[in-house]
Amino acid sequence: MSESAVSLNKHEVERLLTYDDLIPRLESVMGKFSKRGSSEIIQPVRSVVPIDQLSVCKHSGCAFLGVMPAYLPAEGILCTKMVSFYQREEVLLFHPEHGHVTAIMDGEAITAKRTASSISHITLSEVLCILGSGQQARSHYDVFTKLFKFKEVRVWNRRKEMAQRFVNDLQGPVTVCSSVKEAVIGADVIVTATGASQPILFGEWVKPGAHIAAVGTCRPDWRELDDVLMREAVLYVDSREGATAQSGDIILSGAEVFSELGEVINGSFPAQREKTTVFKSLGMGIQDAVSAKLVLEKWNSEH
Ligand SMILES: NC(=O)C1=CN([C@@H]2O[C@H](COP(=O)(O)OP(=O)(O)OC[C@H]3O[C@@H](n4cnc5c(N)ncnc54)[C@H](O)[C@@H]3O)[C@@H](O)[C@H]2O)C=CC1
Numbered sequence: 147m148s149e150s151a152v153s154l155n156k157h158e159v160e161r162l163l164t165y166d167d168l169i170p171r172l173e174s175v176m177g178k179f180s181k182r183g184s185s186e187i188i189q190p191v192r193s194v195v196p197i198d199q200l201s202v203c204k205h206s207g208c209a210f211l212g213v214m215p216a217y218l219p220a221e222g223i224l225c226t227k228m229v230s231f232y233q234r235e236e237v238l239l240f241h242p243e244h245g246h247v248t249a250i251m252d253g254e255a256i257t258a259k260r261t262a263s264s265i266s267h268i269t270l271s272e273v274l275c276i277l278g279s280g281q282q283a284r285s286h287y288d289v290f291t292k293l294f295k296f297k298e299v300r301v302w303n304r305r306k307e308m309a310q311r312f313v314n315d316l317q318g319p320v321t322v323c324s325s326v327k328e329a330v331i332g333a334d335v336i337v338t339a340t341g342a343s344q345p346i347l348f349g350e351w352v353k354p355g356a357h358i359a360a361v362g363t364c365r366p367d368w369r370e371l372d373d374v375l376m377r378e379a380v381l382y383v384d385s386r387e388g389a390t391a392q393s394g395d396i397i398l399s400g401a402e403v404f405s406e407l408g409e410v411i412n413g414s415f416p417a418q419r420e421k422t423t424v425f426k427s428l429g430m431g432i433q434d435a436v437s438a439k440l441v442l443e444k445w446n447s448e449h
């Protein structure tokens with residue numbers, strides 16, 4: 147007899163999922179994932195159905211239905227995230243033995259927090275630059291400024307008033323920049339978290355030795371970064387299979403992947419912090435799965 151599923155909204159998920167719990171959990175699962183061949187972690191590449199009919203999507207080509215399953219038998223986790231039109235997201239946890247749904251939770255807070263928590267490539271730095279001012283921009287601002295003391299933070303958005311609104315919501319000082327170039331010149335850490343489909347960040351503007359967290363553009367024909375940057379930087383990804391199948395920045399530039407972040411975490415590849423590095427993240431089902439498990443455990447401990 148299955149119990150009824152727990153249903154958690156965005157506010158609840160946000161409250162229950164803390165970065166202090168999440169970051170070590172994500173590092174551990176990404177390190178294990180990158181060892182491959184382990185029956186401990188089963189995660190196919192995200193399945194994507196593009197929705198490009200104008201009658202369905204006002205912005206042709208922007209919408210898709212994505213399914214991100216993951217199975218971690220040793221941890222009793224069977225999970226899938228569904229990313230639907232306009233990035234509405236739900237995460238479902240299943241009972242791994244009986245198959246019924248044990249929890250349905252809002253996926254937005256999980257996606258925002260787990261994506262921003264891949265911080266192994268970031269080092270002590272002075273200037274942080276964020277391109278974009280949406281959810282991912284905000285979660286990256288929160289984690290990066292929580293973990294590192296920047297002397298200066300800059301933000302750029304294609305609509306300046308949105309960047310200003312983003313800044314008005316924050317406690318610390320942030321400069322709103324009028325152009326990408328102005329925002330990135332001299333920056334040590336650059337987060338690209340936009341919905342751009344053409345390059346907005348050009349290698350010629352990037353300070354040698356800078357670290358780029360390239361979060362946006364998750365389709366094979368979309369770009370945020372130009373060829374110069376993609377080919378000259380040392381390139382890290384979350385999953386080689388996902389990145390080489392779905393990242394336009396990688397496919398269209400022909401850039402070579404140096405290693406997965408998990409391979410840096412588990413010590414098989416170096417971080418090369420002295421060089422210019424790009425971490426191209428596409429997002430992984432295992433990140434959602436361990437996040438959802440943490441949320442459910444916290445909720446269970448309160449009830
Ligand atoms: N790597 C990962 O795991 C994840 C990646 N993403 C991607 O990150 C990006 C941002 O996602 P959210 O913050 O959730 O979205 P959002 O809708 O909250 O914010 C999107 C931001 O991109 C800007 N933007 C949209 N079109 C643009 C364009 N053509 N040129 C420049 N800026 C543009 C908007 O002004 C806004 O600041 C998206 O590309 C999304 O697909 C989202 C979730 C997870």
Ligand SMILES: O=C(O)C1=NCCCC1
Nearest residue numbers: 229233257364428429430
């Ligand atoms: O990992 C995710 O979740 C997503 N990645 C790319 C864009 C949509 C959501």
